[in-house]
Amino acid sequence: MDQLANKGGQIGSKKIRLHKWLRDNNLELLETVVPGSKFTGQYSQVKLSPLITMQNTLSVPPGSLATATTDEEIDAYLSGDPVANKALFDHLYPEYGQVWQDEKLAELFHWVPVDIESVKAYLYWVEMESLHIKGAQKDTILRQALTIINVATLTKGYYVQRVKPSQFGRTYYEGTSVQNVNKDLRRAMLGNCWEYDIRSSVVAWKMGYARSLLCDSGFDLDLRKHFPATLLYLEDKADLMATIRYFTFGDTSPVPKDLQPVLLKQAFTAISFGARQTANGWLDASGNWTNPALVDILKNGDDRKRFLADKTVKLFIKEQNALDDYLYELVKKHRPDLLQESFLQTDSGRPSKPKVMAYLYQHGETQVMDIVRRVALTKGHTPIANVHDAIFFKRRLGVDFKTEIEMQMREQTGNPYWHLTPKQLERYKPHSLNAAAEESEHKKRIEQEEALAKGYKSVFPNILIG
Numbered sequence: 001m002d003q004l005a006n007k008g009g010q011i012g013s014k015k016i017r018l019h020k021w022l023r024d025n026n027l028e029l030l031e032t033v034v035p036g037s038k039f040t041g042q043y044s045q046v047k048l049s050p051l052i053t054m055q056n057t058l059s060v061p062p063g064s065l066a067t068a069t070t071d072e073e074i075d076a077y078l079s080g081d082p083v084a085n086k087a088l089f090d091h092l093y094p095e096y097g098q099v100w101q102d103e104k105l106a107e108l109f110h111w112v113p114v115d116i117e118s119v120k121a122y123l124y125w126v127e128m129e130s131l132h133i134k135g136a137q138k139d140t141i142l143r144q145a146l147t148i149i150n151v152a153t154l155t156k157g158y159y160v161q162r163v164k165p166s167q168f169g170r171t172y173y174e175g176t177s178v179q180n181v182n183k184d185l186r187r188a189m190l191g192n193c194w195e196y197d198i199r200s201s202v203v204a205w206k207m208g209y210a211r212s213l214l215c216d217s218g219f220d221l222d223l224r225k226h227f228p229a230t231l232l233y234l235e236d237k238a239d240l241m242a243t244i245r246y247f248t249f250g251d252t253s254p255v256p257k258d259l260q261p262v263l264l265k266q267a268f269t270a271i272s273f274g275a276r277q278t279a280n281g282w283l284d285a286s287g288n289w290t291n292p293a294l295v296d297i298l299k300n301g302d303d304r305k306r307f308l309a310d311k312t313v314k315l316f317i318k319e320q321n322a323l324d325d326y327l328y329e330l331v332k333k334h335r336p337d338l339l340q341e342s343f344l345q346t347d348s349g350r351p352s353k354p355k356v357m358a359y360l361y362q363h364g365e366t367q368v369m370d371i372v373r374r375v376a377l378t379k380g381h382t383p384i385a386n387v388h389d390a391i392f393f394k395r396r397l398g399v400d401f402k403t404e405i406e407m408q409m410r411e412q413t414g415n416p417y418w419h420l421t422p423k424q425l426e427r428y429k430p431h432s433l434n435a436a437a438e439e440s441e442h443k444k445r446i447e448q449e450e451a452l453a454k455g456y457k458s459v460f461p462n463i464l465i466g
Contacts, residue, residue: 004030027051078120078149085154092151092175093160110161112178112385114152115191119145121428122188141185144176148189159189167343169362170388178385190385190392191427196402197390198368199419200234202272205364206323207234208415213326229315230323233268234417240312241265248307254300266297267307271317274324274354327360328353365389368409368418375405397422 004019011018022028029049036044080088090097095108123145126133133141148159161173173179178186198204207230214221224231232240241264249260275294298304307313331338338344339351344359346352365388372391373383379401385392397405402420409418 078123078146079153080146080150082154085150088147088150089154089160092147093162108163110163110173111155111158112161112189114148114157114159114189115427116149116152116157117430118188118191118427119149119152119185121430122185123149124431125428141182144181145185145188147176148181148185166362167341168359169366171366171386179387186385186387187425188428190425192394193384193425194393194396195390195423195425196372196393196397196420197423198365199421200237201365201389202269202361203230203233203320204417204419205361205368205415206272206320206327207231207417208364208413209323209327209330213323216326227319229312230319232312233316244307244310244313247310248298248303250306253303255303263297264307267294268316270294270297272320274320274357324353324357328356331356331360364413368413368415371409371412372405372420375408392425396424 005017009018010016011021019028029052030046031049032044032046034045036042079085093109095105123142126138126141126145130138152159159178161177162175164172164174166172178189181189207227210223210227210230211221214223214226219226241261245260245264248264249255249257253260255263271294294308295304298307338356338359342349344352344355369386369389369391373386376383376391376393376397381393381395381397381401383391384394402422406418406420409420410416
């Protein structure tokens with residue numbers, strides 16, 4: 001606002017600032033909601049006035065896909081035109097229009113291959129067939145999908161992601177990326193490929209320190225005796241979750257059965273990051289405060305009581321807290337300098353244990369995923385995308401090679417609990433209006449020919465009777 005008021009454009013012989021003239025004539029384009037102050041360093045909070053209309057160019061015109069009769073019409077709506085795509089690219093990545101070395105650009109951006117036709121098919125499904133995706137969620141998906149399509153159309157099949165390193169240890173990306181789109185759009189984006197993610201990565205990472213904890217505490221090294229719930233979670237998660245689900249929800253819970261496993265997974269994730277039973281939230285692996293806490297994940301009071309009263313859940317919480325305390329003490333003993341870092345402190349300047357835990361985990365996750373990438377490259381498997389504890393390849397690694405990678409993960413980190421879970425992803429099949437129209441025409445021709453055949457009478461009997 002200061003820039004507009006004191007350095008903005010001027011009009012008229014008296015050279016009045018345009019911002020002032022607009023305000024004096026009730027035509028201001030920005031309205032101040034909360035005034036800022038140069039004394040406190042706080043910026044003003046503003047909003048657009050009713051005189052401004054924003055048009056989202058990354059949207060599908062209402063009804064356009066429904067009225068389309070050919071593939072070419074759909075492409076026109078979804079692919080954008082070359083001029084608009086170039087303008088979008090220049091807006092998102094102005095560095096490519098400057099004189100930059102390739103090495104520097106490679107540091108700033110990561111390119112991910114895109115199955116454009118698969119994304120179009122997914123977008124068509126969202127717009128025409130999905131029954132549950134509506135409102136703001138639908139708008140976000142359409143904007144992300146169209147951004148990906150427009151950029152990939154210009155680059156001949158690649159989407160460009162702007163790197164955003166985190167002090168906590170992970171690599172993030174700004175704006176739309178393979179990391180922050182929903183799983184279905186990610187699948188559409190990457191097309192036919194294989195996903196490998198670390199099974200129960202946070203719990204597996206912590207459990208790697210269990211033997212050291214017992215050793216340093218003077219306990220016997222019987223891991224199954226001291227960490228039975230955590231080992232059960234790592235080794236037979238499906239059975240554990242099924243049992244806890246039965247005793248938590250039973251037959252009387254109002255929670256839909258298909259939602260119950262999702263809530264239990266969220267609850268265990270929250271516990272593994274240190275969520276308390278009565279907390280207002282918990283810090284995730286990024287060190288960000290996340291809602292909901294346990295009381296909001298399991299909203300039904302009776303379900304929550306049964307969950308927290310479960311013997312295995314109680315043991316799991318106790319074991320996770322013991323590992324958290326041990327790791328935090330290791331930091332205090334061996335890396336006290338970390339506790340002086342402002343990004344690992346609370347607003348009052350005290351070390352934040354949840355933030356320290358998130359920092360340690362992210363660095364451990366990055367270390368082990370780097371091992372996966374290095375070993376995979378030895379046999380020509382270049383990852384097409386990375387999403388924290390998950391990695392994507394065009395080709396299946398194979399059982400033997402996956403086992404070899406897991407052995408390297410365990411040996412190089414000293415953690416025997418790392419496991420990779422494979423999942424095959426399939427592209428969205430393109431929806432062809434042209435093919436559907438041709439098939440319809442073909443059926444009509446067959447029907448007409450059959451109708452003619454039924455009414456046809458041979459002339460040969462008459463000739464023979466002659």
